[in-house]
Amino acid sequence: MGSHPNIASTAALIADPARAIMLVALLDGHPRPAGELAYCAGVTAQTASSHLGKLLAGGLLAVETEGRHRYYRLAGPHVALTIESLASIGPVEIVRRRALTREAQKLRFARCCYDHLAGRLGVAVTQGMLERGFLAIGEGKRFDVTVAGAEWFGRMGLDVAKIKPTRAGLARQCLDWTERQHHLAGPLGVHFTRLLCVETWVRREKTSRAVEVTPKGWRCLKEHFGIEEQAVAAADLGKT
Amino acid sequence: MGSHPNIASTAALIADPARAIMLVALLDGHPRPAGELAYCAGVTAQTASSHLGKLLAGGLLAVETEGRHRYYRLAGPHVALTIESLASIGPVEIVRRRALTREAQKLRFARCCYDHLAGRLGVAVTQGMLERGFLAIGEGKRFDVTVAGAEWFGRMGLDVAKIKPTRAGLARQCLDWTERQHHLAGPLGVHFTRLLCVETWVRREKTSRAVEVTPKGWRCLKEHFGIEEQAVAAADLGKT
DNA sequence: GCGATGTTTCGACACGTGTCGAAGCATGCG
DNA sequence: CGCATGCTTCGACACGTGTCGAAACATCGC
Known part of the structure; x- marks a missing residue:
């Protein structure tokens, strides 16, 4: 058994x-x-x-x-x-033999999923929040914001208590299609992403859903979460 | 067709x-x-x-x-x-002809897996640590100890920094066969379990791997993790 | 280049199991 | 009771496929 x-x-x-x-x-x-x-x-x-x-x-x-x-x-x-x-599972459709286009790679790296951060960057940031105890795994595909987390968001300029939860909750676990990992979604995810834009950690592309991280952004990501540019770019494969 | x-x-x-x-x-x-x-x-x-x-x-x-x-x-x-x-689909339980023996029930409830806490109690405690943000899901079947977690273990009398990780890491996710959930293993799990014995939250049976929770233990479990005796005992039905 | 390691292809064998004919129970109707 | 209908059990056969040894292919390190 x-x-x-x-x-x-x-x-x-x-x-x-x-x-x-x-x-x-x-x-x-x-x-x-x-x-x-x-x-x-x-x-x-x-x-x-x-x-x-x-x-x-x-x-x-x-x-x-x-x-x-x-x-x-x-x-x-x-x-x-x-x-x-x-x-819902079917034999593979016509395989795309061609490598991903430059644009697709950027999308894979970091993008917006509706209005929150997704892609490898989204996953990495969420992972960082979990590791630092700002978020905790909650019931029913939700994240719980810890006390430490609320403080941190506060210092970032985000009053968690003021954000209105939807029926699905304040912070949801969104499963990333390509990365097969969860990232932060829900109202908190949206507000946080908006904040990143305002603080110019990241810049949203006009033409697509891709997101570009600014030099300042990388500095802050490293400082707050220990996230390094190469690490995210290289996070191609999991590993043991 | x-x-x-x-x-x-x-x-x-x-x-x-x-x-x-x-x-x-x-x-x-x-x-x-x-x-x-x-x-x-x-x-x-x-x-x-x-x-x-x-x-x-x-x-x-x-x-x-x-x-x-x-x-x-x-x-x-x-x-x-x-x-x-x-x-989620199972063969019709070949009805357990004989109910579990008293000893088997105690084992299922709480036991030691090598030298760390397993069984329903082990799963419940680990879940509590996750919910409170003391632990976070890490890479490769590991748990990461959060900052809040390190503080908490410290207050409990466990200096996480002093515990030597094995090659597999400091805190591992051990899958419990009977409960189908992960619980805390690895050096941290061992030390933590030893601590619970010293603090007389639990008492290890001499004859078997079963573990018994003391009245003080139940008080502390409720206080720290909101774990109640009946809840653990009643957690019979599976999952999600 | 060469050997080592990781992965796939080829070929052959044996086991499992889906199939049906025939027969065995069970139920309902006259 | 006797016969028809609905379903299950039994036994035998054939096909599919999971398995591994041997070998080919690909990549890395020296």
Whole structure:
């Protein structure tokens, strides 16, 4: 029993075409009798029975016996979510063989995601705030601003108490697509990014979402977070 | 012709144990070279290469070549979501015929893992440190001690600067098999646990690895971390 | 250049499992 | 009771695919 022993075997249950068809057929939540599912999947009743038994044992289906019919349905919403989630993964589209353009590289390095800082720089800054205890991982994809954090933002000229949280909270964890790491979003992220512009740590490009760090910006980033230009630029690959 | 032709084949990709292990290993978002993934999965390099190629073609992974290494990572958050979602489906618990023995329950509740605190209590304490910003998630399965954290440990009587890190670091994230959560390990974890014994927050059983929390311990845990006895005991149901 | 290391390709083998025919239970109807 | 319907169990077969050894390819360091 490893940590996730289920996942391979669960996936194996969905991996069979006949079973996958049955599961998809049950996505609407309506229970269906075994025979109908057999017909959907285009297999005989014996085969379908075998499949349904496995799905049942695997915890993907539930069954209710009514007379001589046995009605199968998905075991719960989490199963439906998993099926739909699987459907979102597709074979790679036409691969872009060409290297990233200069513009794309700048975007990857630092950019605005809506109105907050993203890209490697966004991730690095957020990481710095976490390491220094200004932020802490909160419940439900939120960051919590610590006491030390509130003081620091205050010294920067940002009164955290004055920032109005949205329903999703004051500071959210936004998952960066390309970096696969969280960075600071939400009202606090927006205000902070605006502050960086005003203080001329960074300059936003007019034509795109790219962001450029000023010399002063690098100095301050190093001073406050120990972030160095080369380190961010080189943070290409994680490592052990 | 189904509207979801991919789902079976995508699931088939995750269905292989070796591939599943690789995918789980990549869940943290950090790219890893092929060789390391081969080692994780316990297969030879040839086999791993075949698997990685399939996952790549299936759109589950992305790859970046650097020198003679090829770093693989999940193709995107949607893949991570799918994996985690799959993990939420479990075979119908083969009902524990016999309830856990009294001793096993104590072990599950709190125990020592080598020389640091594990079990539900270990997870809860670590979570508390994260929430209060004493620790932060670091690179490579490490925790970083924040400034606030160093102060707190100091007040507790632990001079973090004096603790010698091993090569793996000062504070490591140790994954608890039964709780499926990380808890504090590494030299800091060992010293901290020793401190808890000295301060009589907890008492180690002589005969086993179980740990018992004293009344004073519960008082202090509540005061420092807001941890209540019932909450830890009741944390039976999983997760997110 | 050469050897060492990391990764992929090729070929062959063995095991797992999805399939169906036939038969066995269970339920419902006359 | 006897027959039909719905579903499951049993047994046998064939195909797919995960595995590794051997070898080719790529890159790095000297």
